[in-house]
Amino acid sequence: MTKRLTLCADDFAQSGSISAGILQLIDAGRLSATSVLSQSPHWPELAGELKARANRVDVGLHFNLTHAFGAPAKPLSHWLMKSQLRQLSQPTLRDEMLAQIDRFAEHFGRLPDFVDGHQHVHALPVIRDALFDAIQHRWPEDRLPYLRAPDKLGHPGDNRLKSLILRSVCTNFDEQAQQRGFATTPWFGGMYSLTPQADFAGLMQSWLARSPNHALIMCHPGLPGQDADDPIAACRSREYDYLASDAFAELCQRHQISLTRFQPETVAA
Structure with a gap:
């Protein structure tokens, strides 16, 4: 039985090299979603290239505060x-x-398909x-974006403490989002240490084996670049090389994985 999976590349528009890598993987059919850092000065010039591929992938907002x-x-x-500590201003954050x-939307011509967070x-x-x-201020009630639910993390990757902290600080997000009528990703993977020593290929094998139908896995690929502000630059080309490889294609085939845009299970074909 074919298993539908949304593989989402985060950080589109952070830099030219990251974005180029993501675009190449979309063209190769190795991604089915990407999320955009819309504050980036690169976004206006890159939006058109991504829009030309929007029929193949979900395109979302990667909400950024860091x-x-x-x-x-x-x-x-x-x-x-x-x-x-609940010491944040909700109106200020809403405006941001x-x-x-x-x-x-200004540069893409429409609202995002989904929202997640940097x-x-x-x-x-x-x-x-x-x-x-x-x-609620921007979307019609009957066309809400879907949301990534980090508290549905289904695999700890190579860092159990990191995954435990994530699930803890995001407790009840999925439940609260669904109560407000949002579709959410039912299983989330892709969390790992993001160090050059990490076995990304081995981790991907574990994520694909464990993921259920309609799961979402994040990734952070990119071409080599000179982004001094990117703390995970060393990992990006490794992720890109593996996702572009025959080995990844064979892994998807072995697990009967179909990389598709996200579709909630309740309305899946």
Whole structure:
């Protein structure tokens, strides 16, 4: 039986080399979604290339609060602490979310298919409420975007502590999103240490073996570049090389995986 899987490349538009790698993998049929950092100065020039491929992949917003694009940004630790203490301004976060949604739509010509978050910030307490509010301001009620649910993480990758922390800080996101009428990804994979020593190929084998139908796996591929602000630059070309390889295609065939755009199981064909 064929298993439908959405393989999503995060960080489109972060840099030219990352984006070029993602576009090449889309062309090769090795991705079925990508999420965009719409604050990036590269987004206006790259939007057209991605739009030309939008019939093949879901294109979403990668909501960002931690990567600086010419303006001050705060580290993930700040958002983790302040969200757990409920010391964040929901209206301020909603306005930031609306600004990133609008910049996406300005250059892409329509709203995103889905929303996720850079370092999963979209699912943190208070920030998630700002997300729900912002979406209600922009989307018709009958055409809501789907949401990535990090609390549905189904495999710890190579770092159990990291995965435990993620599930803990994002507790109940999936339930709260569904209560508001959102489709959410029922199983999430792709979490790992993002170090050059990590066995990405081996991890992908585990994720594909464990993932159920309609799962979503994130990845972070890219071509080699000179992005000094990218802390995981060394991992990107390794991910790209594996996803572009015959070995990955054979792995998908062995597990009867079909890389498809996300479709909630309740309405799946």
